[in-house]
Amino acid sequence: MNEAAMKAIRVTTSVNGTSYTRAVEPRLLLSDFLRNELGLTGTHVGCEHGKCGACTVLVGGRAVRACLMFAVQAEGKSVETIEGLAAGADALHPIQRAFIDCHGLQCGFCTPGMINSTRALLAANPAPTDQEIRAGLAGNICRCTGYVNIVKAVRQAANEMRTTAAPEGVSK
Amino acid sequence: MKFEGESEVSGTPPVVWDALIDPKVIERCTPGCQSLAVVGPDDFELVTKIGIASISGTYKGRMRIAEKLVGERYVMSAEGAGPIGTMSVVGIVTLQDNGDATRVAYSFEATVGGAMTGLAQRALLPIAKLLTKQFFKRVEKVIAGEDLPAEEVGS
Amino acid sequence: MTKSTSRWVGASLARKQDLRLVTGHGRYTDDISVPGMLHAAMLRSPHAHARIKSVDVSRARALPGVHAVLTGEDAKRYWGPLAPTIDIGMKVPTVYALATDKVYYMGEPVVAIAADTRYLAEDALEFIDVEYEVLPAVTDTEAALAPGAPLLYPEWGDNVQCAWGMSVGAVDETFARADHVFEFRLPQHRYSGASLEGRAALAHYDAYNRKLTLHCSTQAPNLVRTLVAQTFRFPEHDVQVIAPDIGGGYGNKLQADAEVIPCLLSLATGRPVKWTESRQENLLSGMQCRDYVWYLKVAVSKDGILQGLDAQVLGNVGCDGTCHAAGAGKFLVAAGYVPGPYKWHAFRVATKVAVSNKAPSGAYRGYGKDIANYPLEVAMSRMADALGLSPAEFRRRNFVGKDEFPYQQISGPVYDSGDYAQCLAKLLELVDYDEVKQRQAATQGKSAKYLGIGIASMLEPSGGAVPSCIFNSYEVATVRLMPEGGVLVLTGHQDIGQGSETTLCQVVADELGLTPDDVRVVYGDTNAVPYGLGPWSSRGATFNVSCIAEAARRLKANLFEVVANLWQCEAAGLVAADGAIVEPGGRRMTLRELGNKLHLWPGAFGVVPKHVANPFEVTHYWTSPIASWTPDELGRIRLYTTHPSGSSAIIVEVDAETGKIEVKDVAIVDDCGVIINPTIVEGQLHGGYVQGIGGALMEEFHYDERGQLWNTDLTSYLHPLATDVPDIKCDHVISPSPYTTLGTKGMGEGSTIMPCAAMVNAVEDALKPFGVRVDQLPLTPERVIRLLKTSSIWREMYEVGA
C-alpha cells in the first residue's frame, strides 16, 4: 500500500453541536466518517455518486451529499445529521412528526436524507406549493412511497412550523 | 463507435511505415506509455498511464498489427482494461505519398465495456480521438529527430 | 371461535417503527459493526461469457491489511454449488457463488477479498490478474432459444431452463369459427426493484461455538438460513440469520446468492466479515426481473365476447433462475394466469424460459402475475378500439361476474371473491373518465401536447404455495401471553417497510381484546421465531395474518377455560374486551391478573385444569384451504389462496415534438378484501404504482449484443423522482375472502402489476391521431419519437426541416 494511505490528517468538526477531532485518511468520505468513525449511522449510503440523496446532511445549514465530500473538507464546519434533529424520543421535530402522521415513510432508508432536504427546503421557502416541494425533493429517491405521502407530510410540517413561528421548529 | 482522421507526417511512406510498426517508436509515441513488451511478431503488451482531464489511471493493453501491405496499409487492433472499464479498437491505417510528406489516414471502430460504461462512456470516444492525434504527432517528431515533449495536453 | 368486534383491524394506526426510522435510530445491516470485523470486496468479470484460464492473486495476498483472497477454486474447500431455490422440472446448473471455470454474465464475482477496510479491499482488487478466454455471448431471448446460439451450459444441448404448457377446451375449433382473431407480439424489457439499500451481509463463524451468525438484509431469514446451510453443507441448526431493518426488498431479497461470500471469508479468516455492495455491484449482479416476449392470439365474437386465448411467453432469466435466485418459476405462474379476470371457452398456453449471458433473475413485485397481466390488458384496449367499444365496456362484457364466485378459471385457479365490474365503475367515476375524454376531444391537435387516458384491470393472486421451491405452502407463528399480561407474537414474517410490525399488533389486539401497544411482534431472528417463510406474494395478509389470528383465538380459548374453571362458569359465555376477560354483566379479570395467576400467584398448578392445553402460548401451523398440488381431471393445479383485484387509470400528456410523456393523474381502485390499516394499504398502492410507472417510462437494464451492461450507475438506471409522478387517488371495493381467517386477501403487488399496460394504453390513446402501436418499452422520449416517425401525419406536422 503506498504511503499516501498511511498519512492521516487531523480534522476537527462540529456534528449536531458536538465537536469531534479525529485523525482520518484524506480519502475517507464524509458519509463513512459520520457512520463508522462517529457511529452516527442515521446517514445512509445508497449510491456514492450523488444521485440518490440518502446521504443528504446539512453543512453550514445547507443540504449537501455526504458521499461527495471528504471528511477532511468538514474541518471547522458545522454538520447536522438526522440524529441531531429531535431533542429526544418524546420531543420530535414537526417534520419528523409529520412524516409519522402522514405515513411519509415505509422502509425508512431514504427518510433521514429526505427529512434533511425538507429542513433545508422549508428554511428557504416556509410555504412551498406542492410543485415546489416535489422540485425541492427531486434529488431524494424514495422507492417505497411513490412520494404522495411525503409531499403531504412536508405540507403538514410547513403549516405547523409557520404557525408556531419557531425559526426551525421546536428543538432548535 | 467509429472515429476517423488523418495526419500529415513528414517523411516518405517507407520511412513513416518503418516508424509506425517499430515497437520502440510505438513505445515512445503512445501518450503516457510506461512500458511496452514484445510478446510476438507485431504483438505488444503496453502499460500506459492516462492523465487526460479528470480521467486518470493505469491501463494494461494489448496491441497487434496485422494484414500488413508494406508501405501502404495495415490493420491495428488494441484492447485495454483499466479503472474506466475495457475498450477495444480495431481499424485500418493507410499511408499515401504526398510529395515530401505522407498522409496517414486511420478509421477505427471502438467498442467499450466494463463496469464504467455508464458515466465514463461519454468521455471515451473523444479521448480515444485525442490520443490517436497525439500519437501521430509524436511519430512525426521522432522521424524528424526532434525530442518529444513530456506531456501533451490534459491536466 | 367467536369473532371479536374489530376495533383495531380497519384503523389507520401510525406505525410503531417510525419513531426509530425518522430519528436515524433504525438499524440496517451496514449500521452494525462488531470488534475485529473485516470488509469484503469482489473482483467481477468485465466479460459476459468467458473461460477463466488463470487467476493470479499472489500480489493481492501480499498487501498489508489484506487477510484473505479467495478464488472460485479456493472456495471449493468451504462450500458446494449454490443450493437450488426452485426445481419444478427445471434444468438446475452446477454454479458457485464465485465463478470457477467459466463466467456467465458481466459482473459475476470471480475473486473475494477480506481486508481491514472496504477502501483497502477495493485497492487490493487492482493487484489481481485474471486471464480470460472470451466466448461468444447471447443476451436476446429469442436469439438464446434459436438453434446454434452460444450455449451457457453445453451439457444441456440448448439454453432452455424450463418449458411448460397446457390446453383446455376446443382451442383450434374456437379459433376456426371465431368472428375476429387478433394477434399481438408484446415484449417487456429487463428492470428490477433496485431498492435504495442494496444487499448487505455481516457473517461471523465462531469456530469455538461451531456456529455461523449472519446478519443480512433479507426478506426471508429462515429461507436464507436453510440455503446457506445447504450451500456450505453446514448443520442448519448451527446457523443463525438475523435480519434487522431492511431498506426495501420488493421480492429482490429472497435468496442467498452473493450473501454466502462474507460467510466464506469469515470461515477462511475466523473473523467477522461485512460485505455491503456498492450501487455498481447491485446493478451488475443484483436480481434482475421481467424480460420476456408474449405472442398472443385472441378469438372474439362479433358482439365483443372473448372466446379463445392461445398464448406463448418466452422468458429470459439471464445466467440462471434456479440457484442464484428463483426467477424461472415466474413464467409458469404467468402462463397459468394470462386468462386474467375474464371468462374464456378455450385456452392454450406454452412457456419456454431461456438462459442468456445476463445477471440472474429473481422475483420483483409480481413473480409472473405482472407478466400475465401486461399482454392481455394491452390487448383488451386494442381489441376494444378495433371493435368500436370503449375499453371499459369491452372489459365489463367479459369479466367474471360478482355472483359467480368462487369461480374456477379455465387455467385451474379458483378465484375466491370479487366484483371486478364495480372496481372498474368506481375507477371511471374516480378519474372522471368522460370529462377526460371530452377534454381530449376538445384539445386534440390544438397544440403539440396530446392528452390520453389508459386503463388496466388486474388480478393479484396472493398467498402463494408453490411446490418444489422455497416459496412453499405453510406458515407457523406463536402468540405468547406474558406474566404481566402483554403479548408477544413470534413470526418468521419480516417487516421490509410494509408495516407488519404494526398491522400484526392490530390483528392480535382485536382477537385478545387488547390495544396494539400491549402487543409486540418479534421477527428477524431465526433463533427467536418459528419457521415462517417471509413476505412474498403478499403472504403477510394471507398466510401470516390467518396463522396469527387463529393462534390468538386458540390461546384465548385456553384462557377462557382457565377463567371458567376459576369462576365455575361456562367458558362459552366469556368475552375478551378492554384488556380483560369478562363475564357479560358480571365478573372481570384483566389479562395482567390472569398472567400473574398463571405464572406467580399461585401459579399454574393452582389454576390450570388438567384438560386445558397450554394457556401460556400457542404455536399454530396454517396452510391454504384452497391451494392444491394434486392435478384435477384436466391436469390443473392451484397455487394461490386469494385473488385480490382492481382497476387503475393513467392520464398522460405526450409532447409530440419532444416525445416526453408527462403523467398528469393516476387513480387506483383496489379490492384486497378486509383492510387491516387503510393508510398502509394506500401507501402500498402509491409506492407499487410508481415502481410500475418507472418500469414503463425509464428503468432498464440495457445489455448490448456482447453482453455489456450499460446501466451501471444511477445516472443511467433511472428511478422515478418526486417530479415524475402526480398525487394518486385511491378507492376500494371490499370483497372478503372465504379462504382466510379475517377475509383479508393481501395487496403488496397489485399496484405494480397494472402501470405498464395502463401506460401503453394511455400513450396509444393520446397518439391515436397518428395510429401509434407501442412495440417496445420503456417509453423514453427517444422511443416515442421513433414510433411517431412511422406516421406520415406526424411527419407532416412535426418533422424538423421537412
Next chain:
Amino acid sequence: MKPKPFDYVRVDTLPALFSALAAHDNAKIIAGGQSLVPMMNFRVAQPEVLVDINGVEALNHVGRDGDWLCIGAMARYQDLIDSPLVRESLPLLSEALGHVGYPAIRNRGTLGGSVVHNDPSAEGGVALCCLGAEVVVASAKGERVVPIAEFFVTTYLTDIAPHEVLTEIRIPVPLPRSGSAFRELAKRVGDFAIVNVAALVSVGAGDKVSAVSLALGGVAETPLSFDVGPAVIGHPLDAARAAEAARLVDALSDPQDDNVAGGEYKRHLAGVLVKQALLAAYIDAMAKGA
C-alpha cells in the same frame, strides 16, 4: 465504490495554490467536487494529490465590472441562482443554472468547476458559450484570458495546464433590448441533458432582430455556438425564421449516439428546442423593449 488514496492540501490563497500545484505533478484541484468526486469514487479519476480551493475566498465573488459580470471560480450554483445581480444582468445564466442537478448539488457545485470539467451538455457551459463569456486562467507566471469556445477542447478536457487554475469567468452583459431563453430536455429533473439550447436575441428599432447568439449542448463533444444570424437578423423572428435557423443548426451539427440518447433523436430534439428557444428569446426581447 471508494476513492483511491491521495494526498490532501488545503490552500486559502492563490499564491499558496500555485506553490502547491508546482510541488506536485499529478495534482488535481477540487472545488465543489460534484463532478470530480463521483469519478474518484468510480476510480475513473485517480489524482495522487488533491488541492482544495474551497477556502480561497478571493475566488468566491460575483460583481459587475463595467459592461462585464465577473464570477469567481468558487461561486456556488445556488448562490448564483439566488443573486439578484445575476438575475438582472444575466437572466439566461440564472435560468440555465436552475436546471443543474438538485438543491444539494447546487449548494456545493461551482460554475468554475463545471466549466473546467466540461461535460458536453453542462447547462453552465452552454449558457456561457451563448453569452460569449471568457475565462481567466492564472498560474504563478501570471494570467491569460481565453474565450470560452477555445477553452473547451473536447469532452472532459479544457485548455488548462496542470499548474494553472481558473480564477474567474467574465461575461459581457447583453445590450438593453435583449431577450434570452434556455430550453432543455433531460429524462428527469437533474439528469444529463439530452440536448439543451441557450438563445440570446437583441432587437433594434421596431421588431427586427439586430443580433442573435445561440449555443447547444449534447450535439457535439463540447457545448458549441452556432451562427444563425443569416436566418434571423434583420427580420421579425417568426416561426418560419426560427425553423430556418433550426435547419442551419441541423446542417452544421453531427450528434453522436451515446449512453444518454441516439444521434438521430438528438438531431430532431435540437431542431425542436432551437425553434422554441429563439421564439421565446425574441418575445422576451420585445417585451423588454416595449
